Every structure is written in C-alpha cells, then in structure tokens.
Amino acid sequence: MQALEEEYIWIDNEIKRYSDYKVGLLNHSLQYGSGIFEGIRSYATEDGVAVFRLGEHIERLINSARIYHINISYTKEQIEAAVKDLIRLNKLNDSYIRPFIFYNSESIGLNPYGKKVSLAIVAIEMGSYFKNKDSGIRCIVSSWRRIDNSILPPMAKASGNYINSILASLEAHYRGADEAVMLNSRGYVSEGPGENIFLVKGDKLITPSLDSNILEGITRDTIIKIAKDLDIEVIERVVNREELYTADELFFCGTAAEITPIISVDDIEIKNKDMPITKKISKYYSDIVRGKVEKYKSMLTYVG
Numbered sequence: 001m002q003a004l005e006e007e008y009i010w011i012d013n014e015i016k017r018y019s020d021y022k023v024g025l026l027n028h029s030l031q032y033g034s035g036i037f038e039g040i041r042s043y044a045t046e047d048g049v050a051v052f053r054l055g056e057h058i059e060r061l062i063n064s065a066r067i068y069h070i071n072i073s074y075t076k077e078q079i080e081a082a083v084k085d086l087i088r089l090n091k092l093n094d095s096y097i098r099p100f101i102f103y104n105s106e107s108i109g110l111n112p113y114g115k116k117v118s119l120a121i122v123a124i125e126m127g128s129y130f131k132n133k134d135s136g137i138r139c140i141v142s143s144w145r146r147i148d149n150s151i152l153p154p155m156a157k158a159s160g161n162y163i164n165s166i167l168a169s170l171e172a173h174y175r176g177a178d179e180a181v182m183l184n185s186r187g188y189v190s191e192g193p194g195e196n197i198f199l200v201k202g203d204k205l206i207t208p209s210l211d212s213n214i215l216e217g218i219t220r221d222t223i224i225k226i227a228k229d230l231d232i233e234v235i236e237r238v239v240n241r242e243e244l245y246t247a248d249e250l251f252f253c254g255t256a257a258e259i260t261p262i263i264s265v266d267d268i269e270i271k272n273k274d275m276p277i278t279k280k281i282s283k284y285y286s287d288i289v290r291g292k293v294e295k296y297k298s299m300l301t302y303v304g
C-alpha cells in the first residue's frame with residue numbers, strides 16, 4: 001500500500017498526487033462545512049475489483065448537491081468513470097472512495113452563490129471501520145439529538161451535518177463506549193453518527209423509518225432488499241428508545257461500518273449474544289459485496 005501523499009487523486013478532471021493538491025485556509029467549505037460528500041467501497045472479488053452500488057452513491061451525491069443549490073458540471077457517468085479510473089490508477093482492492101464537492105474559493109462571506117465549485121475524489125485502501133467489528137461494539141444513547149430536517153437536512157450528505165455526529169461520537173468516547181446511538185428531536189431512535197441502525201425482534205428486523213431524521217442509507221436499502229431471501233421480514237417504523245434495551249439483537253450498518261453488531265446500549269447487554277440473525281445478514285452481505293451471489297452481481301460495478 002502506498003503512502004497517502006503518493007496516492008493519485010481526481011480533481012476537476014485532472015489526476016494529481018494527493019500531496020500536490022492544496023486548498024487555502026479560508027476555503028469556504030473548510031471554514032463553514034459547506035462540502036457535499038459520499039463514502040463508497042470497492043471490494044476484491046473473483047472477477048476483479050468491483051465498486052458496490054456505485055450508481056446509487058453517485059445519485060445520492062448529486063441529490064445532496066441539489067438540496068444545497070450546488071450545480072456540478074459532471075454527469076453521473078463521468079463521475080462513475082472517474083471513480084473507476086482512480087481505483088485502477090492506485091491499484092486498490094478493498095478501498096474506501098471519497099468524492100467531495102466543495103466551494104473552491106476563499107471568502108469570509110457566508111453566501112456561496114456563484115462561487116467556483118470543485119469535485120475531488122480520493123480513494124484509499126481500507127479495512128474495517130470499527131476495530132472490534134466482528135465481536136460487536138458497545139454503544140450509549142447520546143445526549144445530543146440528531147439534526148432535525150427543519151434545521152439541517154439529514155438526507156443530504158453534507159459536511160456540516162457531521163459536526164452533530166462528531167459531538168455524539170466524542171460523547172461515546174468520553175463515556176467509555178465505542179459509538180453512539182442518536183435520538184431525533186422527538187426522542188425516537190434515529191441513527192448512529194455515521195450508520196443506520198437495525199433491531200432484531202424475534203424473527204423480524206425493525207429499522208427507523210425515513211421520517212426519523214436519518215440519512216437514507218444505501219446499506220440500509222441493501223438489507224431491506226436482501227432480507228426477503230433469508231425469510232426475514234423488515235419493518236420500517238418509528239422506534240422508541242426503550243426498544244433498544246429490549247431488542248434480541250442490534251446492529252449498525254453503513255458503507256464504512258458494513259454490518260457491525262452492537263452488544264450493549266447504555267451498559268444493557270443485548271438479549272441474544274449469539275446474534276444469529278445479525279450473523280446471517282452479515283455473511284450474506286459480505287458474499288454479495290464480494291460478488292458471490294449471482295442474483296446481486298448487478299449491484300457491482302467492475303473496475304476492469
């Protein structure tokens with residue numbers, strides 16, 4: 001694996017070395033969190049490296065930009081091609097890809113209207129997001145509420161949203177846990193700082209519905225699609241906080257987190273420590289992203 005400084009990046013249709021690209025200290029998106037981004041993974045498969053659900057990620061990137069009135073001058077197809085080129089150039093296998101749309105201008109003024117917009121893509125080799133992903137993580141319910149869509153749209157993957165996530169993650173750290181679960185402003189379960197959440201109750205999966213101030217996760221959507229194959233019903237609804245404490249199993253999901261079991265919330269251990277349903281879904285998900293399930297090969301974009 002080469003050092004980050006040596007990696008190639010894609011920036012406004014040009015390829016540069018990571019260390020050869022700089023933004024100024026007064027960059028609008030650095031100062032005010034006005035960037036838009038995506039988090040995408042590629043996996044090594046028997047037929048070569050493939051990006052998982054690339055089209056959906058780029059669509060969400062473009063939609064996030066739309067919400068913030070940002071016009072980007074690249075088509076979905078051009079961005080997808082750039083992602084594939086970058087993976088090939090950096091000779092990546094299991095990688096994390098970060099497209100980032102930002103105001104490439106330095107100004108104190110808040111209103112970015114008319115400022116230059118750039119798209120940068122960085123891709124690096126990456127393993128598990130959580131160290132103890134397989135054995136499961138300990139969570140707390142954060143005292144910080146998830147942003148409300150009357151204040152900041154959680155469905156846009158905008159940099160500024162993550163200041164809210166960071167408060168919750170830091171709180172988890174200071175309280176000796178691995179991660180936080182966030183409630184929304186109405187006190188119902190929303191999501192993790194960078195993950196959606198699923199509860200297992202009996203033989204059913206429950207996940208907060210889209211009115212819970214969540215990011216509409218692509219992994220969440222994958223799980224909803226594939227659960228039927230395992231004869232597991234998925235219910236999307238409002239979830240009470242106390243249901244976290246009475247669930248049989250719990251897990252986070254996300255592109256970075258993949259499927260990460262949660263073993264306790266606020267020091268209350270989950271009921272079924274064998275986590276049979278979480279393990280079943282996790283195995284199936286990992287087979288799908290590795291191209292081992294014929295039916296879902298269309299979710300993979302081979303880099304070639």
Ligand SMILES: Cc1ncc(COP(=O)(O)O)c(C=O)c1O
Pocket residue numbers: 039165191192193194195196214215216217218219220253254255256
């Ligand atoms: C706040 C938040 N929720 C949920 C997710 C999971 O989304 P996805 O599965 O599309 O990666 C992410 C990760 O992108 C996130 O940042």
